[in-house]
Amino acid sequence: MIQGSAHRYGANIDTDRIIPARHCTTADAAELAKHALEDLDPDFVGRVQPGDVIIAEENFGCGSSREVAPVTLKGAGVSCIIAKDFARIFFRNAINMGFPVFECPEIVDVSETGDVIIVDLDAWTIENKTRGRKCKPAAYPDEILAIFQAGGLLNRIQAARTQPTA
Amino acid sequence: MGMTITEKIFASRAGKKTVKTGEIVIAELDLTFAHELSGILSLEIFDERGFDSVKNQEKMVLLSDHLTPAKDIKSAEMTKKLREFARKMKVEKYHEVGRGGICHILIPDKGYVRPGDLVIGGDSHTTTYGALGAVACGVGSTDLVAAWVTGELWFKVPEQMKFVYMGELTEHVCGKDLILETIRRAGVDGCRYRTAEFAGPVIESLPMNDRFTMCNMAAEMGAKNGIIAVDKTTESYLAGRVKEKYPRIESDPDAQYAEVVEIDVTDLEPVVAAPYLPSKVSPARGFKDVEVQQVVIGSCTNGRAADLRIAADLMRGKSVHENVRCIVLPGSQDVVREIIADSTFDTLVAAGCAVSTPTCGPCIGGHMGVLAAGEKCLSTTNRNFRGRMGAPESEVYLGSPAVAAATAITGRITDPRDLD
Ligand code: SF4
Numbered sequence A: 001m002i003q004g005s006a007h008r009y010g011a012n013i014d015t016d017r018i019i020p021a022r023h024c025t026t027a028d029a030a031e032l033a034k035h036a037l038e039d040l041d042p043d044f045v046g047r048v049q050p051g052d053v054i055i056a057e058e059n060f061g062c063g064s065s066r067e068v069a070p071v072t073l074k075g076a077g078v079s080c081i082i083a084k085d086f087a088r089i090f091f092r093n094a095i096n097m098g099f100p101v102f103e104c105p106e107i108v109d110v111s112e113t114g115d116v117i118i119v120d121l122d123a124w125t126i127e128n129k130t131r132g133r134k135c136k137p138a139a140y141p142d143e144i145l146a147i148f149q150a151g152g153l154l155n156r157i158q159a160a161r162t163q164p165t166a
Numbered sequence B: 001m002g003m004t005i006t007e008k009i010f011a012s013r014a015g016k017k018t019v020k021t022g023e024i025v026i027a028e029l030d031l032t033f034a035h036e037l038s039g040i041l042s043l044e045i046f047d048e049r050g051f052d053s054v055k056n057q058e059k060m061v062l063l064s065d066h067l068t069p070a071k072d073i074k075s076a077e078m079t080k081k082l083r084e085f086a087r088k089m090k091v092e093k094y095h096e097v098g099r100g101g102i103c104h105i106l107i108p109d110k111g112y113v114r115p116g117d118l119v120i121g122g123d124s125h126t127t128t129y130g131a132l133g134a135v136a137c138g139v140g141s142t143d144l145v146a147a148w149v150t151g152e153l154w155f156k157v158p159e160q161m162k163f164v165y166m167g168e169l170t171e172h173v174c175g176k177d178l179i180l181e182t183i184r185r186a187g188v189d190g191c192r193y194r195t196a197e198f199a200g201p202v203i204e205s206l207p208m209n210d211r212f213t214m215c216n217m218a219a220e221m222g223a224k225n226g227i228i229a230v231d232k233t234t235e236s237y238l239a240g241r242v243k244e245k246y247p248r249i250e251s252d253p254d255a256q257y258a259e260v261v262e263i264d265v266t267d268l269e270p271v272v273a274a275p276y277l278p279s280k281v282s283p284a285r286g287f288k289d290v291e292v293q294q295v296v297i298g299s300c301t302n303g304r305a306a307d308l309r310i311a312a313d314l315m316r317g318k319s320v321h322e323n324v325r326c327i328v329l330p331g332s333q334d335v336v337r338e339i340i341a342d343s344t345f346d347t348l349v350a351a352g353c354a355v356s357t358p359t360c361g362p363c364i365g366g367h368m369g370v371l372a373a374g375e376k377c378l379s380t381t382n383r384n385f386r387g388r389m390g391a392p393e394s395e396v397y398l399g400s401p402a403v404a405a406a407t408a409i410t411g412r413i414t415d416p417r418d419l420d
Helices: A029-033 A068-075 A088-096 A105-110 A142-150 A153-162 B005-013 B036-048 B073-088 B103-109 B124-132 B141-150 B175-186 B208-221 B232-238 B305-315 B333-341 B344-351 B401-410
Strands: A002-008 A053-056 A080-083 A101-103 A116-120 A125-128 A133-135 B024-028 B031-034 B060-063 B093-095 B118-121 B135-138 B152-156 B159-166 B194-199 B225-227 B259-264 B271-273 B281-283 B294-298 B325-329 B376-379 B395-398
Touching: A029 A068, A053 A105, A053 A116, A068 A088, A080 A105, A080 A116, A088 A101, A088 A142, A088 A153, A088 B141, A105 A125, A105 A133, A142 A153, A142 B024, A153 B141, B005 B024, B005 B118, B005 B135, B005 B194, B005 B225, B031 B036, B031 B103, B031 B141, B036 B073, B036 B141, B060 B073, B060 B103, B073 B093, B103 B124, B103 B208, B103 B333, B118 B124, B118 B141, B124 B135, B124 B208, B124 B225, B124 B232, B135 B225, B141 B152, B175 B208, B175 B259, B175 B271, B175 B281, B194 B208, B208 B225, B208 B232, B208 B305, B294 B305, B294 B401, B305 B333, B305 B344, B305 B401, B333 B344, B376 B401
Parallel strands: A002 A053, A053 A080, A080 A101, B031 B060, B031 B118, B060 B093, B118 B135, B159 B194, B159 B259, B194 B225, B294 B325, B294 B376, B376 B395
Antiparallel strands: A002 A116, A116 A125, A125 A133, B024 B152, B271 B281, B271 B395
């Protein structure tokens, strides 16, 4: 179960705005997190609370392939991202590190900054408690679900490797 | 049912006869690459996970290009880690400063990519190599580690989209204008999770540098890969670079496309993308009142010798405007040698350009020409997001090498047809 308050943004939030390249000289999540969304919302870092949820419109995470983008947001305490849809590599990177990203346009449409969001991973539902709206996000294909449930791609690979061969 | 080039390559690498759109396949990789920015997180993950060896070091390329030669202590530490990892893993395709260049220029130029290959790279513009009839996709750092240790990776077979170009290109209109116009029509997510296949008589007439530029910027429409079928132009580029035999794969006539876009290029003029999206494209002439303080010519998009020659031809006997800093970034050490050999280098320097050693540098606001607040830059790079080249209050306009050269001379965004 994920619960947190929403930070709502628009469409095409690119990786340069999530974490500008000038700060990408480290892979340290805590260090990166100090600059999360710096050029988009300079107050974000001061406001964000552990467990908070980012809500955005279309094509979230477009631009570069930098995996430090989801690392930065996770490091800042963000528990999940709900968008109308995601840029391909951002989505892939998030799943590969076991970071929840959901496509759920209905919730995006009704949500405002400050709303209380509850995600139930078992029931696969997202609720905006403030607006009294509950929806199902888009399902992950089986292989992606397996990676996500393993906690990321390398967990899945390493688990497969240590499995005894019959 | 017929298949496209991309589908055929996914099928062959996944060991299957056919693949379907949306299907997830585990496919064998022919090449992987990382630079210092994507590599540094990969190395951390690699160590954290306790891996100590890679599967196919002969299929790995490692190099530093973004903040290289190291711009500060932190980037020096990053490049040092990458260098040490390359040595430890016995990666022969490691390219040091002075023998390297920008990944997307150097890798095809060295013959590391063959038609029919499946390539991943820790960089979104890995799509560039599609110009050689290969499937090449950008990935993140975890994917890279998975690829290093297993030699394979999961892929969702993308929807196929085809852009067909017809008509005649007019003077000073090149691959950069074609792809900017395409991004204008499709939008920055118009090709998201899709293949952008470029075809038609105009593509067949394009030189390799323009084809690389187009596949490079397929990423700006969200494409998973860009691709162009192999033809005589590709073959003559590959001659002397790739020694092995390679297949000549084509899309079947009955292949299925989610969308086919036909573009007549006859009326296309030199264009410019305004801040802050590469899709905000309109004719360069509409920007003639925009004064710029900097012009950047180069990058993985337009840093090949042929691109720099276009700029030099317009600058010959002329000077960079007194209010402009014109920075030229050749794509690789080999490009530097080429432009020295044919006097392109000399022409640019004589005109007042600062010609740099190969680096991504200002393209990501790293070094070698970062913008101050309020400054405007016309650049041949591929992205003009807010803050991309420096201060969030600076502005980047994207254009071709010809538009960049004309702009450097006049100090305002200039259509090359309007130069005296
Ligand atoms: S030149 Fe720019 S776009 Fe190309 S690889 Fe370097 S930073 Fe990326």
